[in-house]
Amino acid sequence: MEILVCVKRVPMVGGKVVVTPDGQDVDTRMSGFAVSPHEECAVEEAVQITQRLGGTVTVLTLGPAEAADQLRDMLALGAGHGVLLETDGREWGPMATAAAIADAARRRGVGPDGGYDLLLFGNEAADTGDYQVPVRVAHALGLPCVTAIKNLEITESGAGAGAAGGSGAGGAAGARARASREYRGIEEAFDLALPAVISVKEGINLPRYPSLPGRLRAKRAVIEQFRPEYRGEGLRKELLRVPPGESKRAEILGTGTDAVPALVRLFEEFGVLS
Amino acid sequence: MTVLCLVERDGDGAADASLRALAFSRELAASSEASGTGGDPGYGEEPAGSNPPGAPGENVAAVVFGPAAEVPAGALAVAGVTDAYAVESDALTGYAPLAWARAIAELITASSATAVVAAATDHGNEVLAHLAAITDLPMAANCASAAHASDGRYRLVRHRWAGSLLEDAALDAPVALLTVAVDAVAATPAAVPAKVTVHAFRPDLTDGDLAVCATESAERAGGVSLATARVVVGGGRGVGSPAGFGALEELAGLLGGALGVSRVVTSQGWRPHKQQVGQTGTRISPELYLACGISGAIQHMAGCLSARHIVAVNTDPDAPIIARADYAVIGDLNQVIPALVTALRERAGLS
Numbered sequence: 368m369e370i371l372v373c374v375k376r377v378p379m380v381g382g383k384v385v386v387t388p389d390g391q392d393v394d395t396r397m398s399g400f401a402v403s404p405h406e407e408c409a410v411e412e413a414v415q416i417t418q419r420l421g422g423t424v425t426v427l428t429l430g431p432a433e434a435a436d437q438l439r440d441m442l443a444l445g446a447g448h449g450v451l452l453e454t455d456g457r458e459w460g461p462m463a464t465a466a467a468i469a470d471a472a473r474r475r476g477v478g479p480d481g482g483y484d485l486l487l488f489g490n491e492a493a494d495t496g497d498y499q500v501p502v503r504v505a506h507a508l509g510l511p512c513v514t515a516i517k518n519l520e521i522t523e524s525g526a527g528a529g530a531a532g533g534s535g536a537g538g539a540a541g542a543r544a545r546a547s548r549e550y551r552g553i554e555e556a557f558d559l560a561l562p563a564v565i566s567v568k569e570g571i572n573l574p575r576y577p578s579l580p581g582r583l584r585a586k587r588a589v590i591e592q593f594r595p596e597y598r599g600e601g602l603r604k605e606l607l608r609v610p611p612g613e614s615k616r617a618e619i620l621g622t623g624t625d626a627v628p629a630l631v632r633l634f635e636e637f638g639v640l641s
Numbered sequence: 642m643t644v645l646c647l648v649e650r651d652g653d654g655a656a657d658a659s660l661r662a663l664a665f666s667r668e669l670a671a672s673s674e675a676s677g678t679g680g681d682p683g684y685g686e687e688p689a690g691s692n693p694p695g696a697p698g699e700n701v702a703a704v705v706f707g708p709a710a711e712v713p714a715g716a717l718a719v720a721g722v723t724d725a726y727a728v729e730s731d732a733l734t735g736y737a738p739l740a741w742a743r744a745i746a747e748l749i750t751a752s753s754a755t756a757v758v759a760a761a762t763d764h765g766n767e768v769l770a771h772l773a774a775i776t777d778l779p780m781a782a783n784c785a786s787a788a789h790a791s792d793g794r795y796r797l798v799r800h801r802w803a804g805s806l807l808e809d810a811a812l813d814a815p816v817a818l819l820t821v822a823v824d825a826v827a828a829t830p831a832a833v834p835a836k837v838t839v840h841a842f843r844p845d846l847t848d849g850d851l852a853v854c855a856t857e858s859a860e861r862a863g864g865v866s867l868a869t870a871r872v873v874v875g876g877g878r879g880v881g882s883p884a885g886f887g888a889l890e891e892l893a894g895l896l897g898g899a900l901g902v903s904r905v906v907t908s909q910g911w912r913p914h915k916q917q918v919g920q921t922g923t924r925i926s927p928e929l930y931l932a933c934g935i936s937g938a939i940q941h942m943a944g945c946l947s948a949r950h951i952v953a954v955n956t957d958p959d960a961p962i963i964a965r966a967d968y969a970v971i972g973d974l975n976q977v978i979p980a981l982v983t984a985l986r987e988r989a990g991l992s
């Protein structure tokens with residue numbers, strides 16, 4: 368099972384978002400960067416699948432040179448290869464991002480004979496939240512696609528039902544995915560033939576912490592690099608701003624257990640006590 | 642010329658999120674009329690703005706998947722919808738994202754749509770992303786507002802970081818594809834109810850369009866649902882251990898509410914992810930959110946933007962949540978919460 372997982376480097380903002388004076392970016396001088404949680408779960412899922420069925424996990428990111436750090440974080444979790452689509456630091460839109468990812472996937476190909484059997488994504492990028500890159504990649508590659516998945520089972524049936532997997536080398540002809548999610552109280556299950564594109568949400572698994580050997584391996588791993596060409600698109604960011612009404616201050620009801628009577632009165636006032 | 646809105650059904654009616662998307666669609670249609678840009682979808686020969694301002698026919702139409710007889714016409718009329726397209730197909734028995742997008746792509750032409758709008762639900766975002774890929778048009782997700790400007794462009798405000806940050810954006814496209822941040826828009830009725838004409842619409846679908854479709858089964862609903870609870874008692878890293886959640890659960894029980902937690906709690910494995918509140922968890926909208934031992938990171942607060950009252954219990958008077966909450970108790974939750982439980986039990990005569 369050859370799996371491509373696409374992850375994005377996003378700022379790790381804490382209690383407050385600060386925008387740069389020109390209104391074009393989040394101020395990241397005080398914050399680090401991370402892979403967003405949905406995508407970290409996508410990597411964990413891919414690692415678990417290859418541990419069971421064999422094969423390798425390739426992690427890919429489109430971003431500045433520093434995004435190699437996030438690839439190494441994911442290599443430390445058990446991914447085998449890293450691919451960096453290096454940009455000049457400009458923010459790419461979802462159409463251009465999807466096109467560049469699809470091009471990169473084509474380099475290896477999809478399907479049996481060494482191509483990717485499965486492309487995993489996060490449901491949405493934590494920062495821009497465009498909710499579309501995976502679907503656009505699926506269309507560009509002519510693959511079936513489902514998003515927002517919370518439960519995934521991969522079955523290899525190529526060599527007859529129940530055959531033990533583990534080769535990975537010959538690809539996964541006849542493999543299928545059963546993917547499900549909850550939607551407004553109903554469980555929705557989808558059955559897809561691989562190769563396919565699937566985006567997942569946090570909660571699908573509990574990502575492991577990187578092991579020490581994993582970290583060492585990640586440090587030494589070679590990251591393949593490409594420089595796709597930037598393209599503008601029809602949706603353009605003009606200004607980022609923090610929503611109004613963010614900086615009130617709570618009325619302090621009291622300290623420790625002394626505040627309990629005030630809490631009870633407040634709950635009565637809110638009408639939440641029967 | 643039409644703003645076409647995907648309306649999801651909920652029982653016999655329209656889903657609340659779709660009613661919000663319809664209110665958003667009405668505003669968009671009105672802005673097109675006012676700016677005189679509504680007349681031209683941008684495909685044809687006519688220059689944009691060829692219709693006089695206020696030209697009749699800048700309307701909101703609904704797409705509903707299912708038989709014409711099941712269209713929630715009453716709810717649509719109240720929302721100001723003039724035309725409803727009921728997508729009927731023997732092959733289409735349940736939700737099928739690509740097939741839904743194909744049908745809407747056909748309807749863009751049939752209804753002369755200048756915009757397609759959907760609620761930013763899992764279905765709405767997924768279907769519009771397919772539609773965007775099919776038509777090779779840009780798509781703007783999680784919009785809080787949209788207006789058609791006189792230069793023919795759309796001026797949008799969209800959510801980033803799940804609503805912790807706003808983006809002013811310009812959209813240049815012959816047909817605008819937009820999903821609506823449901824927290825940001827109210828489900829207001831139209832000033833004047835409309836008369837709805839229902840059209841049965843049979844899309845042209847291939848087997849490939851139907852390859853991915855949902856099999857539905859009812860989930861077991863256990864206890865009070867976090868998303869709809871009137872009271873949520875939240876616990877974060879400050880709870881300190883899995884055992885510490887006992888008192889919070891008891892409090893939630895006394896208040897008829899649900900337990901919610903921060904991401905630190907789920908990633909430690911202290912509580913299951915379905916109890917997580919926030920950007921990558923559940924959105925809550927209770928009367929009261931009592932956040933205990935939670936620092937108030939923006940990704941957590943993104944999940945409770947529509948809570949009516951927020952009360953924090955925290956040892957740190959400088960925690961970011963103090964700047965977001967309405968009321969706060971400065972103190973150790975492991976003392977305050979058990980004392981609160983005792984007080985509420987006494988009040989209820991439970992000894």
Ligand SMILES: Cc1cc2nc3c(=O)[nH]c(=O)nc-3n(C[C@H](O)[C@H](O)[C@H](O)COP(=O)(O)OP(=O)(O)OC[C@H]3O[C@@H](n4cnc5c(N)ncnc54)[C@H](O)[C@@H]3O)c2cc1C
Nearest residue numbers: 493877878879903904919920921934935936940941956974
């Ligand atoms: C892309 C992205 C998405 C994310 N999505 C989510 C999400 O959906 N939900 C979410 O919650 N987080 C999310 N996070 C994580 C978020 O940034 C924070 O790390 C997290 O919310 C912090 O959890 P916490 O408040 O429990 O822990 P901390 O930040 O460690 O805060 C603990 C608080 O408890 C207080 N405290 C300690 N002891 C006590 C005591 N005895 N009594 C009272 N108070 C005490 C401390 O003063 C402190 O304020 C996301 C992060 C990223 C980058």
Ligand SMILES: Nc1ncnc2c1ncn2[C@@H]1O[C@H](COP(=O)(O)O)[C@@H](O)[C@H]1O
Nearest residue numbers: 373374429488489491492497498499500
């Ligand atoms: N710059 C990027 N590099 C790699 N993957 C990305 C990038 N942007 C988006 N993705 C992937 O596409 C998913 C959805 O992103 P979006 O459509 O931008 O919300 C993310 O969760 C990632 O898996």
